[in-house]
Amino acid sequence: MFDISVVLSNLFEPMTLLLMALSACFGIIMGAIPGLSGTLGIALLMPFTFGLEPGVALLMLGSVYCGSEYGGSIPSILINTPGTAAALCTTFDGHPMAQNGHAQKALLTALISSVFGGLFGVCALIFLSIPLAHVAMSFGAPEQFWLCVFALTIIASLSSGQVLKGIIGALLGLLFACVGMDPITGIPRFTFNTMELMNGINVVPALIGLFAIPQALMLLKPAGEHGGMAPYRPAPGVFWQTVKEFFHRIWVVGVAGVVGLIIGIMPGAGGNIATFIAYNEAKRFSRKPEKFGTGIMEGIMAPEVCNNAVVGGAQIPMLTLGIPGSAPAAVMLGALMTHGLKPGFALFTEQSDVVFTYFIGLFLANIMILILGLVLIRIFVRVLQIPQNFLVVAIIAMSVVGAYSISTSAMDVISMCAGGLIGYILIRYKFGVAPMALGLILGGMMEEGFKLSLHLGAAEGNVVMFFFSRPQSLVLIALTVLSLVYSIWKEISAARKAGQAAA
Amino acid sequence: MKKLSFIIAPFMALSLCMGATAQAADYPSKPITLMTAFNAGGGSDVSHRLIEKYARGVISQPIVVTYKPGAGGEVGWTWLIGARADGYTVGGVDLPHIVLQPLLRAEGQPGYKTEQLNPLCNLVFDPDVVMVRKDSPFKSLEELVTYAKANPGKLKVGTVGKFTGDHLFLMQIEKLTGTKFTQVPYPGGGKAAPALLSGEVDCYFGSASNFLRMEGARGLAIATKERYELCPDVPTFAEQGYTLESAKYRGIATPPKFPAEAQKYLETKLAELCANPEYQQAVRGAGLTPYYTNGKEFGEIIKREKEKAVNVLKTYGFIK
Numbered sequence: 001m002f003d004i005s006v007v008l009s010n011l012f013e014p015m016t017l018l019l020m021a022l023s024a025c026f027g028i029i030m031g032a033i034p035g036l037s038g039t040l041g042i043a044l045l046m047p048f049t050f051g052l053e054p055g056v057a058l059l060m061l062g063s064v065y066c067g068s069e070y071g072g073s074i075p076s077i078l079i080n081t082p083g084t085a086a087a088l089c090t091t092f093d094g095h096p097m098a099q100n101g102h103a104q105k106a107l108l109t110a111l112i113s114s115v116f117g118g119l120f121g122v123c124a125l126i127f128l129s130i131p132l133a134h135v136a137m138s139f140g141a142p143e144q145f146w147l148c149v150f151a152l153t154i155i156a157s158l159s160s161g162q163v164l165k166g167i168i169g170a171l172l173g174l175l176f177a178c179v180g181m182d183p184i185t186g187i188p189r190f191t192f193n194t195m196e197l198m199n200g201i202n203v204v205p206a207l208i209g210l211f212a213i214p215q216a217l218m219l220l221k222p223a224g225e226h227g228g229m230a231p232y233r234p235a236p237g238v239f240w241q242t243v244k245e246f247f248h249r250i251w252v253v254g255v256a257g258v259v260g261l262i263i264g265i266m267p268g269a270g271g272n273i274a275t276f277i278a279y280n281e282a283k284r285f286s287r288k289p290e291k292f293g294t295g296i297m298e299g300i301m302a303p304e305v306c307n308n309a310v311v312g313g314a315q316i317p318m319l320t321l322g323i324p325g326s327a328p329a330a331v332m333l334g335a336l337m338t339h340g341l342k343p344g345f346a347l348f349t350e351q352s353d354v355v356f357t358y359f360i361g362l363f364l365a366n367i368m369i370l371i372l373g374l375v376l377i378r379i380f381v382r383v384l385q386i387p388q389n390f391l392v393v394a395i396i397a398m399s400v401v402g403a404y405s406i407s408t409s410a411m412d413v414i415s416m417c418a419g420g421l422i423g424y425i426l427i428r429y430k431f432g433v434a435p436m437a438l439g440l441i442l443g444g445m446m447e448e449g450f451k452l453s454l455h456l457g458a459a460e461g462n463v464v465m466f467f468f469s470r471p472q473s474l475v476l477i478a479l480t481v482l483s484l485v486y487s488i489w490k491e492i493s494a495a496r497k498a499g500q501a502a503a
Numbered sequence: 504m505k506k507l508s509f510i511i512a513p514f515m516a517l518s519l520c521m522g523a524t525a526q527a528a529d530y531p532s533k534p535i536t537l538m539t540a541f542n543a544g545g546g547s548d549v550s551h552r553l554i555e556k557y558a559r560g561v562i563s564q565p566i567v568v569t570y571k572p573g574a575g576g577e578v579g580w581t582w583l584i585g586a587r588a589d590g591y592t593v594g595g596v597d598l599p600h601i602v603l604q605p606l607l608r609a610e611g612q613p614g615y616k617t618e619q620l621n622p623l624c625n626l627v628f629d630p631d632v633v634m635v636r637k638d639s640p641f642k643s644l645e646e647l648v649t650y651a652k653a654n655p656g657k658l659k660v661g662t663v664g665k666f667t668g669d670h671l672f673l674m675q676i677e678k679l680t681g682t683k684f685t686q687v688p689y690p691g692g693g694k695a696a697p698a699l700l701s702g703e704v705d706c707y708f709g710s711a712s713n714f715l716r717m718e719g720a721r722g723l724a725i726a727t728k729e730r731y732e733l734c735p736d737v738p739t740f741a742e743q744g745y746t747l748e749s750a751k752y753r754g755i756a757t758p759p760k761f762p763a764e765a766q767k768y769l770e771t772k773l774a775e776l777c778a779n780p781e782y783q784q785a786v787r788g789a790g791l792t793p794y795y796t797n798g799k800e801f802g803e804i805i806k807r808e809k810e811k812a813v814n815v816l817k818t819y820g821f822i823k
Contacts (some may be wrong), residue, residue, distance in 0.1 A: 043543045043570070050556040137701040181574050184688050185665050193611050195581050199573030267697050322716040323697050330693065331543040337716070337789045338552045344718045407571065448690060456703060459659045459685040 003353060010357045011364065016056050020361065023060040024368050027067020028376060032083045034075055034208045035402020038068030038328045046335050054339040055357035061335050062311075062358060063365040065328050066118050069271065069307045070369055073110035073300070078103065078383045079395055081212040085204060086271030086307040088437055089279040091211065092158075093292065093299025100295050103232055103381055108242040109300045111373040113253070116246075117305035118366035120257040121264070121312020126359045129316050130345065132265060136317035136325070139266045141456060142467055144449030146476035147266070148442045151273055153480055154280045156487035157289075158434045163491070166435040169426060173439020174446070176201050183448045184455070196411040203272075203440050205403035205412040209419025210426075210433045216395040217424055219388045232384035239374070245297055252282050252301040260306035264313020270326035271307040272441045278306035284486070312362075319343055319355070530590055530765055531564040537755070538586070538594035540579025542572045545691070546712050547595050549789045550627050550753055554773075557782040562772045575664060576600050577614055584619040586758045590765030596620055598752040599668045602809040606822055607666050617809065621761055622801040624773050625754035627786055628794035630731055631672040632714045633723045634707045636699060644724040644743045647706070651682035660684040661695040661704040666821075672726065672749045673708045674815050679745050696720075710751055715790035726750065733787060752794070752808070754801050770798055 010016065023045065030041035041064045049057035072087030077094035090110060097106040124132065139147075152170060159166030179190045180200025191197040256278040263274035282302035283292045292299050314325030315332065322343035324330035336343060341351060348355055386394070403416035423433045457466030467473065537554065541547045551568050558566040571579035576597060583594035605616050633644060641647040651658050662669035665688045673686060687704050689695040692713040699707040700719050707713075707720070714722055715733055722737035726749040730739060740747040755773070757766060776782060777795035786793045796804065816822045 039543065043568075046552065047555055047565075047568075050559075137697055140698065140701060140703045183690050186575065188609060188612055191612075193613060195578065195613050198612075199578050267693060317697075321697070321700070321718060323693055327542075330545075331548075334543055334545070334548045334552065337549045338556065338785075340785055340788045342788065343716060408569075452687060452689065455685070455687045456659060459656070459687070 006353050007357045007360060010053075010055055010353070011361055016059070016361075017364075019052075019056065019060050020063045020365055021368050021372065023063035024067040024365055025372055025376075027064035028071035028074075028369070028372060030064065031068035031071025031087070032074040032380070033402055034081050034083050034212060034399065035204060035404075035406055037084050037204070037406075038065050039331055040406070041065075041068055042328055042331045042335070046331070046338070049335070050338075054336075054341055054351075055354040055361070057339055058332070058335065058354070058358045059361040059365070061332055062362050063368070065311055065332065066308065066362065066365050067369055067372075068328070069118070069311055070111065070114035070304075070373060072307070073114065073304055074107065074380050077106045077110060077300075078380065079212070079391070080215040081395065081399075082207060084271075084307075085207055085441065086275050086310070087303065088207065088211075088272070088434075088441075089275040089303035090300055092279065092303075092434070093295050093297075096293065096295030097297075097300065098295075098384070101233065102295070103384055104235060104238050104377070105242050105297075106295075106300060107377045107381060108239055109246065109297050110304045111370065111377065112243060112246050113301040113304035114308045114373075115366050115370045116253050117257060117260060117308030118311060118369070119363065120253065120305070121261060121309040122359060122362045122366065123312070124261050124309075125312040125315055125319075125362070126356075129320055130348070132261075132316050133320035133345075135262065135265045136267055136321060136323060138472055140470070140472070141449050141452035142470055142473045143476060144266075144269075145446060145453055145467075146449075146473050146480065147263075147269070147273070148446035148449060150476050150480045150483065151276055151438065151442055153483040153487065154276050155435045155438065156484070156491075157280055157283055157292075158438070159432055161491075161494075162430065162432070163487075165431045169431045169433070169435030170439040172422075173436040173441075174443045175439075176206070177203075177440050177443020178447070182451075183444065184451045196409070200444070201415050201440070202406065202409075202412050203444075204406055205416040206419040206440055207437055208399050208403055209416035209421075210423035210437055212395050212399045213417070213420025214423040214427045214433065216392045216399075218427075219392050219395075232381060234381075242297075246301070249298055249301060251285070252298050253305050255281050255285055256302040256305035257309045260309030261313040264310035264325050265316050267317060267323050267325060268445070270314065271310040273445070274310050275303040275306050276438060276441075278302045280483075308366075319347060320345055530762075530768060531562065533591060534565045534567045535562070535590075535769075536592045537566050537568050538579055538583055538592065539568055539570050540572065540576035540583075540595065540597070541570075543570055546629070546710065546789075546791070547597060547753060550786065550791060551595050553782060553785050553789065554626065554776065557776050557779055557785070558772075561776045561779075562769075575604070575667065577604050580604075580620065581613070581615045583756065583758055584615045588758045588760040588762070590762045593623060593755050593757050593761075593769065594620075595626075596622075596754055596756040597668075598754070598805060599671055599808050599812050600751075601756075602805065602812050603666055603668070603671065606809075606812065606816060617805065619759050620756035621759060621766070622798045622805060623755040623757050623766060624770055624777075624798055625752050625794060625796040625801040625804060626773075626777065627753045627791040628750055629710045629712045629753065629791050630748075630750040631668070631708065631726045632711050632734075632737065633676070633725075634699060634709065634714050634717075634720045635705065635723060636702060637719050637721050639705070639721065641706075641723065644738075644740070644745075647723060648680045648682055651680070651684060655683035656685050658684050658706065659687050659704040661687050661689055661698050661707040661709070663691055663695055663709060664688045668749075668751050669709050671812060671815055674819055675747060675749060676708065678815065678818060679747055712790035731792075733790065733792065752801075752804055753791075754796075766798070 072084030073090045075083040076087045076090035080095040082088040155166040259278040314329040317323045318329045403412045457463035586592040725737045783793045
């Protein structure tokens with residue numbers, strides 16, 4: 001085992017703590033700016049860690065990762081634009097709550113949830129890394145496909161009452177996700193012989209467009225109409241009140257934490273998909289599912305707990321098997337190797353001081369985020385005091401800069417603008433942007449899982465059996481069917497109730 | 504205090520160079536961009552980050568890694584040939600990728616040509632390995648080949664994609680042993696490795712660097728001349744009666760019309776950097792073998808690999 005005194009003396013060096021706090025703050029800001037993400041933040045910070053000891057270096061990068069997952073919620077709540085793709089679901093309830101005049105409470109809920117989710121993930125990382133490593137192995141290509149199918153059933157609850165419109169939106173998203181090279185054969189599709197479209201439509205700029213541009217246009221409408229914001233009034237004592245209400249709903253942490261952890265461990269899935277599932281499961285477990293989407297705490301807690309729990313989950317297979325569970329974890333893996341650490345079970349015994357310095361440091365980083373968040377919220381909330389006509393210009397400018405900075409490509413700016421136009425049309429005709437966003441996010445992963453399964457099934461000799469016979473697949477199929485039956489039953493009973501009320 | 508200076512130094516370097524202009528006499532006068540055509544976290548990223556790390560003190564300006572990922576490197580390399588040839592943009596290139604893509608590109612599809620990439624130097628070498636799971640019934644290459652011959656197409660082989668180096672390696676093995684496998688092209692090592700470990704595929708024909716970072720895999724044969732230093736217990740193809748050498752090379756290329764002076768400077772400085780034992784140790788730690796060659800020799804490797812690829816692809820009828 002490791003030497004606790006070495007770990008603690010490593011950790012409580014003032015310089016280490018200072019570097020961690022700065023990194024966490026940097027992460028929060030990277031997360032809060034739409035387009036910039038934790039992945040980019042870690043990659044940018046990496047050269048600055050070369051001279052440091054591996055433990056401290058990893059901690060700095062880990063702090064950025066944790067911070068960015070929290071930071072993403074801030075624009076979701078304040079301007080209805082997700083700061084990171086994993087904070088997309090936070091817009092569903094976070095922004096309505098802010099519109100109702102409770103921006104501060106929404107931001108605090110996101111902060112507390114992020115910290116709890118992060119701690120949940122780190123605990124799993126410390127105590128369950130080795131047993132859970134093999135979970136990563138049990139998800140194969142067919143499970144990847146079925147997980148996406150299961151995630152698609154969420155459309156029913158994202159667009160209750162308007163299921164057909166939801167399905168149209170999601171299909172649009174899936175269609176756009178087909179642009180670019182075929183993930184398996186490399187054949188270009190809908191690229192019009194341009195290099196720019198070879199890699200497909202980049203999801204993040206498209207999401208910025210879908211959310212930010214319609215939001216900016218909505219703000220142009222006279223106050224009081226849809227899209228307007230209630231004036232911000234600071235409320236004293238709101239922190240303790242939020243903490244109290246948070247603990248009344250602590251069950252959400254369990255549900256969303258487990259979802260985040262498991263999907264985090266799956267190679268390549270990450271927080272983008274996990275948060276949708278967590279939001280949906282919290283809604284299903286709730287006694288008042290009809291309130292979701294109107295600005296309730298549970299709706300903010302679920303995605304925020306979840307995307308921070310992914311941070312721990314995604315690092316489990318990265319550290320134990322050298323297989324990253326998410327995009328930022330992939331960059332972390334690169335950093336690990338650049339610092340001369342080799343992932344594997346041996347890392348936990350041979351380099352236990354480094355590993356446990358990192359784990360306990362991550363615990364500390366989450367506490368730092370709580371403190372930093374409390375300070376930063378006071379600054380961020382001032383966004384609401386900016387006159388709307390300035391805010392509109394700022395949102396559009398930020399969207400352009402954010403989209404461009406992802407990979408300094410003009411194509412991303414075009415995707416963002418196109419996304420904005422489509423988003424506005426979708427909202428104007430009451431389709432909502434969430435189903436299309438879901439389709440865009442799932443498309444690539446779903447296609448990849450499907451095609452790989454076709455290859456594997458063909459080699460086995462029976463494609464259909466391959467899709468429907470694996471036990472892990474059957475669990476996901478059962479969940480999909482249950483989810484569909486449940487949604488249909490709910491729609492029917494809601495229609496009947498409405499019928500009775502009318503009669 | 505030492506720690507702090509490490510943090511501040513890159514910032515100072517960045518701010519100093521902002522106002523500088525590119526003049527031949529004082530080259531380099533601003534940071535040099537090293538383009539990586541793959542996502543952060545991959546094998547190319549690690550080898551470029553090590554260059555970035557050890558360039559300090561050797562090259563008077565920092566090296567800055569930037570990512571242009573997509574389409575198996577095609578996006579980045581096409582970007583590179585269009586980059587400004589002012590001496591401040593270079594790019595990492597991988598073999599056999601840069602010879603395969605232009606050969607197999609769909610008609611009408613734009614993209615770089617192999618010859619447009621100016622070889623600057625090779626950095627690392629990463630041989631190909633036949634891998635199975637630790638508890639696989641196949642204990643040697645011979646057993647695998649015998650089974651594959653008796654059951655053509657039954658064994659599933661993971662690779663990192665169609666028409667990649669792994670695929671070329673697979674085709675060469677098939678040709679050499681007269682066997683037939685079913686290829687399962689995964690979108691990267693991060694997906695192919697778990698597929699092997701979970702038994703989704705029977706073998707993985709891929710890079711030694713992926714083999715070395717994986718737990719629970721066994722190497723049946725490695726395509727090097729001698730036993731490979733980083734995993735000496737894996738027998739070579741030659742030992743088992745087949746003549747096969749296959750590897751990936753990662754080097755650096757410059758855009759067309761790159762200033763000769765800058766090319767010369769970087770070639771010399773990178774040779775110096777690559778001779779640093781600490782750097783070499785770090786490269787080995789990342790599962791790669793340091794293998795510096797100058798631009799001319801790298802150009803010859805590219806030519807040699809191209810001939811080999813054309814040969815294999817012709818046999819399989821992928822090109823005429």
